[in-house]
Amino acid sequence: MRLLAIGRGKPGPEAELFARYAARIKPGLKLQEFNDGVGSPVEIKRREAEALLAAIAAPDFVVALDAGGKTPDSLELAKMLAGWTDSGKNLTFVIGGAEGLDASVIARAEAVLSLGQLTWPHMLVRPMLAEQIYRAQMINTGHPYHRAGRP
DSSP, X not given: OEEEEESOOOSSHHHHHHHHHHHHSSSOOEEEEEOOOOSSHHHHHHHHHHHHHHXXXXXXXXXXXXXXXXXXXXXXXXXXXXXXXXXXXXXXEEEOBTTBOOHHHHXXXXXXXXXXXXXXXXXXXXXXXXXXHHHHHHHHHTOTTSOOSOO
């Protein structure tokens, strides 16, 4: 399982939190970072899309993170993840840069996922996604990590 992300992370709490959850995911979630694009917003998205699409293999199952994507709850995400995993393809998540993902990347994706309508710093999206993947895996195995009920 891979996460392709625009932007180079720095050591710190966000990177540590991502590493903690990425290591719990089976198989592990490997992060591949790309430089931010430069130029006008359109040019930035185009350049970032070229880099991301070049890193995606033809048989990969791609899940793009985009504000226009589906906003499942954790139980729904667990079902989605099980289906994606059952496809037998290498699961590849994609996070764009500050300008978002180019339409060509979204068109390449088999699924588009949103973490909600709030705007999150890209370095926080990484650990948030990793935790949700881990949570979904725990739900799918019947582990009590996820608590569906309210207190």
